[in-house]
Amino acid sequence: MSRTADVVVIGGGVTGVSIAFQLAGAGVGRILVLERRFLAAGGTGRSVGIVRQLYPTPETTRMVVRSLDVYRRFGEAVGGSAGYVSCGVLIGVSAAMKPRLEATLGVQRALGVRAELLDPDDVARVEPRIDASAVAAVVHEPDSGYADPSGATTAYAAAARRRGVGIEQGVEVVEILTGGGRAGGVRTAGGEVIEAPVVVNAAGLWAPAVAALAGVSLPIVVGRHPVFVVERDPGFGPPHPVYLDLAGGAYVRPETGGLTLTGSLTDDETRHAMDPEALGADVGLEEAAEALARTSRALPRLADARYRGGYAGAFDITPDWMPVLDESPLPGFWIAAGMSGHGFKLAPAVGEIMAARITGSRPPVDPSPFRLDRFSGARPEATFVASYLG
DSSP, rough: EEOOEEEEEOOSSHHHHHHHHHHHHHTTTOEEESSSSTTTTTTTGGGGOEEOOOOHHHHHHHHHHHHHEEEETHHHHHHOOOOOOOOOEEEOOOOTTTHHHHHHHHHHTTTOOEEEEEEEGGGGTTOTOOOOOOOEEEEEOOOOOOEEEEEHHHHHHHHHHHHHHEESSSSEEEEEEEEEEEEEEEEETSSSSEOOOOOEOOOGHHHEEEEEEEEOOOEEEEEEEOOOOOOOOTSOOOOOOOEEEETEEEEEEEETTTEEEEEEEOOGGGGGGOOOGGOOOOOOOHHHHHHHHHHEEEGGGGGGGHHHHHEEEEEEEESSOOOOOEESSSSEEEEEEETOOOOOHHHHHHHHHHHHHHHHOOSSOOGGGGGGGGGSSSSOOTTTTHHHHH
16 A cells, blocks of 8 residues: 655654744645654653743754744744743853853844843742752843743644645654665655655654664764752742753742652763663662652742653754754755754744755754764764853
8 A cells, every 4th residue: 555745754743843834834735744653652752841132142042942832822933822921931050150151141132032131039029938048140132931842743744734745653763765876755654655755854862863864874872861850949939930040950840739840950961871662661769769859949839739740751962952953965865854852942943944944945944054064074062051052
């Protein structure tokens, strides 16, 4: 059994459906999204959904500014709801990080980021429950916040369907077809052949395995990133903003129902490789206790919070902690992977960039820093914190 499409997108996370939505908007006819489980079943569904704007390069800054604009007016830009909450984001840095932070903010403000640099003593006027005594400076992004990754994915998928995109769940791709030296479609686990001149690998944590089906090697490590859930005590008061303590190594993100999501910003996920099939597994209490100790130093009122559990999230990490948005060495086989923890916050812009590149139009952001061949020589190395400040 066989059929045809103009583009097959592999992966039903937020990246895949954003790309499909934008391709359909660009006039591409027959687009098919194939998801081996269900929408947002992978890394998207385990993302904490923070949308912060502090990025070290003009290109990533432009991407997050565009993406934040979409999340803030999601009903108009896409349709439906992404559950965006503009609670503000605070980012604390150490004395060693402060000079780079000041230089980065100068670039960012010129590109449309609204942010102010606070002394530690000034943080209390924004959020008095944060202990900023151990940081040298704090960035306040009043427009930033968080959204619902699963809800945004579902809304993108619905909007893509309205544009004629086919989205099929429970369909696993087991072969990338080739012919004439280029991609020619896919074969599914059910034995169906779908012929298509363009195949997009947006498989997230499974992107290296999908790329291997085409004989393409991706420099991606799937790293474990545990997330912990605590219940704020009844007297806590209004929800806190998002706080990312780069100096102390913890983050907090409010959730409905009096909950807070928290985790580490200091662990090197590249040293904790994980089988993506273990996504969502429970985390141990000992591991949680270490992370929650850092959390309570950043926001002491959470020391009285009740631990509700946790799960193993994951990042698909490149050596420089930036995504690959490029055509592979196999013509017609495109890569949108290696999001390195930035996938949800950059997804709207990634969809725009990939659709433009695939259709041969001019991307809204220079895609050259996200070429696959940047890793062909001496590989650039970085850390997750460097993805904030460079």
